[in-house]
Amino acid sequence: MDATRGSVSSNSTQATRDESTEPFILRHGRRYLRGVQHYPLPCDLPELQRQNLHTLLATSVIGRALGSTPSPQNPPKKVLELACGSGYWTAVCHEFLSGLGYEDVQYIGLDIVPLAGDLQRQGIDWKFVQHDLRKPPLPFDDDEFDIVVMKDMSLVVPIGALSQRILDEATRVLKSGGTLEVWETDHIIRSILPHPPPVPGKSAQERACAESTATFLISPITPFTEVQNKYLQDSNAWIVEALDRRKLSPTPCARISEMLLQEPDTLHSVGDRRIAIPLGELRWEREHAMASSDPPKPKRRESDSQRSNPKKTSVALDTGTLTDEQAALRYTALLVVVQMIESLEPLLKEVSGKNQEEWQRWWAGLMSNLLEQKGASSGECLEGHVNNVMYNRYAESARVNWTLKFAAQDPAHKKEWLELMSPKSIGLILRSIKTDYKFPMKWPDRITVLHKLRNKPEQGTDHFILDVLILSEVQRRAAARCIEDIVVYDYRTAKKSPLPPFMIDKFQQTFQLQEQAKKVNSGRVRQLLKRVRELEKSSWDRPDAVEDFGSAGKP
Known part of the structure; x- marks a missing residue:
C-alpha cells in the first residue's frame, strides 16, 4: 500500500438500452461498465463493498484519511476526489477534517457514473460531477482545489501518456500551496522476510502507527521474496498477464514517487509512505515469542477510554504476538485480497485457460488453503472465525x-x-x-x-x-x-x-410458487411414506410375522 503526497506551488447478457441511458451491462452474473474496455472490475454492490473495506483498511493502517496535515494558516476549503466510486473516502475525510476543526469544507466527487449516494444527507457539503477521466481536461478551473486525491486509479488509467496527462490535470486544478495525494495498492502479493530493518527518515508518529497496527513501513532496502503459497503464485501470474493485456500496471506503488519526482517545476516537498500489511500472524513473530527464554508475561495495553474506566482492560502478550485489533486488520487485508481475486475471476479464468469446473476446483482450493489451512506464506489467518x-x-x-x-x-x-x-x-x-x-x-x-x-x-x-x-x-x-x-x-x-x-x-x-412447490413436494413425501409403509406391512410388519432370532433363538 502506498500513500504518496506532494505539495504544489463467460456468457454475457445483451441489454436493449444504449450506453447513454444504461451505462451498465450484465456479464458473468455481475454488473460491469458498458463500453469501458480497460477497466477490469465489476461495478456491483459486492465490489463496492470490497472497495469500501479496502478504504477502511488503508485509512486504519495510516491512522487518518489524509497522509498530510492541513495547516491552520491555510485551511482547506475545497477537496476533490477523482474516481470517487461510492464516496466512502469522502465521508471518512469529512469526519477526519471535522475532527480537526475544519467544518467549512466543500467536497467534489468525480467519476464516470454516479455510484455514490447523496452525501449531503449525511451533513456533508458534497457535489458529484460525472466525467470520464480518460477524456481530459477535467471540468474544473485552474487553482480551484486545496486538496486533490487520486486513490486506487491504477486499474482505471492505462500506463502511458494518458496517466501523465491526468497527473498534469490534477496539478492544474490544484491551488498553489495545495496538496496532491496519491493512494495506491500493488495487485500482486510478495512475502516480507523476517525482521526487516527499520526504515530511515520516518517520523516518530509514523513508526508508532506502524507498531500499533502491526504493519511494516517499507523502503527499497526492505527485504522481500516471491510468495511461496501455490495459489497466490497462480493468481500473481494470472493478474500480471491479465493487466498487461490491458496496459495496466500490477505494481503501481513503485511508479508513483517516480512520476511525482519528475515534476520539479510544479511539485515540491514530495514524500511517500509505503506500508506492508501481512495477511495474518507471521510465523517468525510466533517463533520469536516461543523462543523467548522467559515465559511470556501479559502486558496490559489500555486505551484512553480504558484508562478513564479501570474496569475495562485488555491483555496482550508483550512478545510480538497480535492483539485482537491487529489480527482483525490483517484478516481484513486477507479478505480484500481474496475478494479482489474473486472480482477478477472472468479475466483470470481466461488467462489461466481453465474451464468453469477447473476454476471452481482451483477457487475452492484457494479458499480452503488461505482461510482454513493458514496457507498464506506471509502470515496465518485469523483463528476461530x-x-x-x-x-x-x-x-x-x-x-x-x-x-x-x-x-x-x-x-x-x-x-x-x-x-x-x-x-x-x-x-x-x-x-x-x-x-x-x-x-x-x-x-x-x-x-x-x-x-x-x-x-x-x-x-x-x-x-x-x-x-x-x-x-x-x-x-x-x-x-x-x-x-x-x-x-x-x-x-x-x-x-x-x-x-x-x-x-x-x-x-x-x-412466494406463491414456493407454496405450490411445497404442496407438490409434500404430497410426494406423503406418497413415498405411504409406499414405505405398504412395503413394511407386506414384509416384516405382518400379523403372522415371526421374529427370527438366529442362533440365539435355538435351545
Whole structure:
C-alpha cells in the first residue's frame, strides 16, 4: 500500500438500452461498465463493498484519511476526489477534517457514473460531477482545489501518456500551496522476510502507527521474496498477464514517487509512505515469542477510554504476538485480497485457460488453503472465525445472484432490480444474519446455496426474511442454514424505505410458487411414506410375522 503526497506551488447478457441511458451491462452474473474496455472490475454492490473495506483498511493502517496535515494558516476549503466510486473516502475525510476543526469544507466527487449516494444527507457539503477521466481536461478551473486525491486509479488509467496527462490535470486544478495525494495498492502479493530493518527518515508518529497496527513501513532496502503459497503464485501470474493485456500496471506503488519526482517545476516537498500489511500472524513473530527464554508475561495495553474506566482492560502478550485489533486488520487485508481475486475471476479464468469446473476446483482450493489451512506464506489467518465468515460470504454472494435473476425475469423493471445492488437510490442492506453450522466443509467440495422467502411480503413493509440452505455436494447434506433479515434502504433520504411495488409483485409471485412447490413436494413425501409403509406391512410388519432370532433363538 502506498500513500504518496506532494505539495504544489463467460456468457454475457445483451441489454436493449444504449450506453447513454444504461451505462451498465450484465456479464458473468455481475454488473460491469458498458463500453469501458480497460477497466477490469465489476461495478456491483459486492465490489463496492470490497472497495469500501479496502478504504477502511488503508485509512486504519495510516491512522487518518489524509497522509498530510492541513495547516491552520491555510485551511482547506475545497477537496476533490477523482474516481470517487461510492464516496466512502469522502465521508471518512469529512469526519477526519471535522475532527480537526475544519467544518467549512466543500467536497467534489468525480467519476464516470454516479455510484455514490447523496452525501449531503449525511451533513456533508458534497457535489458529484460525472466525467470520464480518460477524456481530459477535467471540468474544473485552474487553482480551484486545496486538496486533490487520486486513490486506487491504477486499474482505471492505462500506463502511458494518458496517466501523465491526468497527473498534469490534477496539478492544474490544484491551488498553489495545495496538496496532491496519491493512494495506491500493488495487485500482486510478495512475502516480507523476517525482521526487516527499520526504515530511515520516518517520523516518530509514523513508526508508532506502524507498531500499533502491526504493519511494516517499507523502503527499497526492505527485504522481500516471491510468495511461496501455490495459489497466490497462480493468481500473481494470472493478474500480471491479465493487466498487461490491458496496459495496466500490477505494481503501481513503485511508479508513483517516480512520476511525482519528475515534476520539479510544479511539485515540491514530495514524500511517500509505503506500508506492508501481512495477511495474518507471521510465523517468525510466533517463533520469536516461543523462543523467548522467559515465559511470556501479559502486558496490559489500555486505551484512553480504558484508562478513564479501570474496569475495562485488555491483555496482550508483550512478545510480538497480535492483539485482537491487529489480527482483525490483517484478516481484513486477507479478505480484500481474496475478494479482489474473486472480482477478477472472468479475466483470470481466461488467462489461466481453465474451464468453469477447473476454476471452481482451483477457487475452492484457494479458499480452503488461505482461510482454513493458514496457507498464506506471509502470515496465518485469523483463528476461530474462518468457517463462520466464509459461510456467510457464500450466502451473501448467492443472495446477490438471487436478486439479479429477478432482473432477468422482470425486464420491465430490469434497471430497478440492478440498482438494488448499488447505493444509487434504493438498495438492499443485510440487517442481520443468523447461521446454524452443521459441519465444516473441506476442499475438494462444491456447494449449492438456496434462498427462499420466509413470508409473503405485504404492502408497506420495509424488510423481508430469507431462509438460506448451504449444501455440500460431497457430504450430500446441509453444511449450514442461515436466516437473513434484509432491509430496503433509501440512500437518497438515508432512511429505511417500503418495498417498491415491483418488488412486492415479484416477491408475492415467488412466494406463491414456493407454496405450490411445497404442496407438490409434500404430497410426494406423503406418497413415498405411504409406499414405505405398504412395503413394511407386506414384509416384516405382518400379523403372522415371526421374529427370527438366529442362533440365539435355538435351545
